[in-house]
Amino acid sequence: MVRVGVIGASGYAGGELLRILLRHGKAELAYATSRRYAGEYLFRVHPNLRGMSDLQFVGNDFSKVSDKADLVFTALPHGESFKVMPQIVAAGVKIVDLSADFRLSDPGDYDRWYGFKHPVPDLLDRFVYSIPELNRDQIRGATLASSPGCMAITSILAMAPLFKQKDVPIDRKHVVVDAKIASSGSGGKPSLSTHFSERYGVVRPYKPAGHRHTAEIEQEMGKLAGDKITVSMSAHAINMVRGILSTCHVFYEGDLQNSNVWRMYRAMYNNEPFIRMVKDKQGPFRLPDPKVVIGSNFCDVGFEIDEWGHRVVAIGAIDNLLKGAAGNAVQVMNLMLGLDERQGIDVAPLHPV
Amino acid sequence: MVRVGVIGASGYAGGELLRILLRHGKAELAYATSRRYAGEYLFRVHPNLRGMSDLQFVGNDFSKVSDKADLVFTALPHGESFKVMPQIVAAGVKIVDLSADFRLSDPGDYDRWYGFKHPVPDLLDRFVYSIPELNRDQIRGATLASSPGCMAITSILAMAPLFKQKDVPIDRKHVVVDAKIASSGSGGKPSLSTHFSERYGVVRPYKPAGHRHTAEIEQEMGKLAGDKITVSMSAHAINMVRGILSTCHVFYEGDLQNSNVWRMYRAMYNNEPFIRMVKDKQGPFRLPDPKVVIGSNFCDVGFEIDEWGHRVVAIGAIDNLLKGAAGNAVQVMNLMLGLDERQGIDVAPLHPV
């Protein structure tokens, strides 16, 4: 059994890590930290874990992280992770970071998208931006991994085959990513905008422009395409607790057949354990829909060609707390530790739910 | 009191017409037809109307429509309306049609978008496509009016000021309309895809390309711009019963200031009784959200400029059964009858709901 710690375990992504690790099979939860809830049982904060563990949260003492664990997840809020990371890195453990603090390799992108000067820019290069479907081998050899943003990973997985191929010219200037996200993506802290009566039933365009995940998408799509990509992203909060749908409007030039695009996607995803291609002729779930991935690490991917507008609509759907956070992070951990990539997360979604 | 009939009154749009007309003040509901429910009390089909009226549905006998009413609404399904329209037109009453059958002036568009040859193409020219905010004077003089599609009106009202102005060049080829729509938009007929357990919590990209409302948007935006516009529309069904949000991604060239765009919208909407500009600095409802228009005829309109991608995100929100159907139709009726445009629909939205 590998011993694993979770730093910042009181948030929703942290809670999901705990849930997975308590039944992982090859890794065991060594400790879970929380400044605010130190001394409390896990289930006081994560009521689903009642009866699953007697563990209590411990405080954020990082001096002994390596004594007690072989790998740690850091699930701290953005802007908190980089404060403690040098100390944890120095301890010599393997790390999977779930925050945004080590996702962008160019320090200038933090100025541009996050509005601050990155305090430890030298660490950026040492973290591997980790989407197994894109860079599995690199992750296997990594000591420090950064797990992507939830809307970023959905959008990247939806569009990657289009930008990776070289046969059909893709418009790099008018890539529209229209994302719909559930409430858990904005965390567990109450506020007026998350107050049930105000939040229920909304279709809230909370970030029509300038969403920070844009930077990750541009970074990774740019790598795949070998060219600069400009992404026009808009994020909407909708009436559900889990799930993301990312609708990516991608324009092409010339001619494009359904079978061409199928081939691009098959080439990239055919053997992927957590990608399901969804493109059916009938039934209510003919294209990706977060409803049928809830509780699983799947990213469902599909597309439709719009000949009228010379557009491919590439669509991705995930459970934002799994493939969008804890599930992908555990998949990355499994790779880093040489375990079966599916260990602990090979779970069917719930339906209906 | 003007006498008004509703033909095809058992659907959701029909029910909403009845609800408005029963308390309109200047018009009175003369009759409501339904082939299927003839002889039934209105409240057997529309349970909200219990205690509001003793009227019963009558069958679809169009021979005497003009004897009993001065104006009729036709709220029949698409493809049914054009079958009965010649007979109703011949009766000489004023008509407001809520179906798609008389919205497009070019008969060829029915081949292209609806897949059939229009059986009465000569009638198309006689119907006025009616959005008061665009062509109020024309509506005032109309005998035959066609009320727009729910996603079309939302998108048109969101983008119209951008295409009407001539100062800033707008990209006419990459106009993306990403619409999110509630369940009532797909009507009252049960099916597997509308079965609660299957429909609840979805973000279903049910029509990523080829949505028929595209044709209306292109037709009307083209008129405003004086040029051909290609619209790339995708429609998503989401977890609510009423409401539409249309996110319109519009690319521009050169420079664009917030104050410029404000001016375009103010110029067009400043005195509109049913348009509210929403663009605030704080609060949960800084931009349009269908949640706060439910129960009203408002279309909330707002925008945000994305300098990074040279994009204006133009956003519209409505109650699909009101400004998207019955509410706009009554507004059109008021104009056609020379009544105060707000009569019977000057109602505040519910909040929270």
Added chain:
Amino acid sequence: MVRVGVIGASGYAGGELLRILLRHGKAELAYATSRRYAGEYLFRVHPNLRGMSDLQFVGNDFSKVSDKADLVFTALPHGESFKVMPQIVAAGVKIVDLSADFRLSDPGDYDRWYGFKHPVPDLLDRFVYSIPELNRDQIRGATLASSPGCMAITSILAMAPLFKQKDVPIDRKHVVVDAKIASSGSGGKPSLSTHFSERYGVVRPYKPAGHRHTAEIEQEMGKLAGDKITVSMSAHAINMVRGILSTCHVFYEGDLQNSNVWRMYRAMYNNEPFIRMVKDKQGPFRLPDPKVVIGSNFCDVGFEIDEWGHRVVAIGAIDNLLKGAAGNAVQVMNLMLGLDERQGIDVAPLHPV
């Protein structure tokens, strides 16, 4: 036009009063107070009111309430109302209070159910507990009125005919009231338990015993029955924003026919403008359901006889912000002012919503 003020207008009940008063027809909104939001436009707090009024909140200065208004609504939180009431009463205006502070006529009930000693017990007798269906004439002559609790009025209206009649013996010791209530009933203040991700999808038995509305129900049912009634109430928060269903399990002795019970309800409610009897043989809405009263002042009432257990299941459904708060309060105001009881609230519910 009667001038009306709303004291404590920033909460949900206050907002609903504003919404009604802005289109009442015979009364006009003179002012709306809010300590916290003084100087803000109404629509900053109640986003639905955007475009409906240019009024701003004023502070809570009660010295001049009577100069500016002929009647005031007090919609302050429980425990705040009795602090300011003596001053407002002294001003000589008519008052409709929406708080719990003047609902119970026995001061001892405040000790027992609310846990405090009532500071102005002498005022209790001067307030009329106001349910028009029970004591319309008394309300007509009242100067000071107290509008009932939302779950209380639903339960009372559901059961009243059973306790008012003397023909069939009703068990007074095992009256179970099982209430299901929407989120808006708990107000607009954010907290962990109202955080969307935690509140969505719950069936939370938040007050299985000791709910304060029990006292009102016992008080009013006791008056009707001329006997002491013990009510066993449990309150559940469920997954919606508006609405209450109260399921009242009432045991009887001897024999009871459907037609008997019909007669009891008809006798009491036959001419009531805001009571609808709902007891159908078919359709999805055979019995009361809050879904089909949303947006209206209706209380839907129905029942079913369970011969097996010698039980009548009496059921009431309302929109908690209307018949459960602002709607009933305006109905009471109309009576106090000699207006048509339906003025400003004769509105059909929305459906579907």
Added chain:
Amino acid sequence: MVRVGVIGASGYAGGELLRILLRHGKAELAYATSRRYAGEYLFRVHPNLRGMSDLQFVGNDFSKVSDKADLVFTALPHGESFKVMPQIVAAGVKIVDLSADFRLSDPGDYDRWYGFKHPVPDLLDRFVYSIPELNRDQIRGATLASSPGCMAITSILAMAPLFKQKDVPIDRKHVVVDAKIASSGSGGKPSLSTHFSERYGVVRPYKPAGHRHTAEIEQEMGKLAGDKITVSMSAHAINMVRGILSTCHVFYEGDLQNSNVWRMYRAMYNNEPFIRMVKDKQGPFRLPDPKVVIGSNFCDVGFEIDEWGHRVVAIGAIDNLLKGAAGNAVQVMNLMLGLDERQGIDVAPLHPV
């Protein structure tokens, strides 16, 4: 690996059985039958199972059930199960039946509660009504097991300790069970009453009296109490897809302390792997709530004493498709096969969801 068949696998309970069995670990899914979908891939009917299995449904040929499986689940609709059961029983396999057809041991109860004469009354005695927390040893030795109704098991587990004990007199005539149930409990067949727009947001008292699960509750509570119990049950459909909350209002005589009741529950449930006692002083989840059991086989149980009304409010919460159907059935299978009771169902609930 034990080979297991699922007969009637296209419904929601059947789908949940498939989901569990595909990852059970000690049992393997040998076949899944469906008359309607024979030849279709499982994921065409259960979209969550895409990528989880290549199996196709087979038709309902029962002649060879025992050749291919050591145990079969029958998940047919009520009234279908008893038609095929004699043939399956004759095949000699172990059977866990999820229908209502073999739950009641007195054939007369089928006349009374289901309105038909049971066609194979001799089989009734051979089926063990199976709630492991009540009769684990009997289940271990069983060949034929009947898994209880979803609302029955919730209510029975909530109240059992009160009726099992003999110290405090419990009222046997006024036991009120007020159940709130999600949509998946009514199956996957579309109808007007399950049409999303009509079903969303309801609190529908769809069976205020005469619910068939009453019979099971009376049967089992009667056994525990050694006396006849009359249960007054009302069932409500509410706005969610999974979950049941059963609020049981139980009256007592004399005095009852919190610690007494704790002792009763602890005595019965202390070592139960799938019962969690929930009775906290703080937090949003102080008492059972289906929200925090979704995806798991837990039944959360709690209570509150109402001294005013001499009432214990006993509360149970489950995921209706798990502890209310497939989860309990697999737990029963595990016992019948001598496996670890938790095998394949030892899963944490999702939160938030």
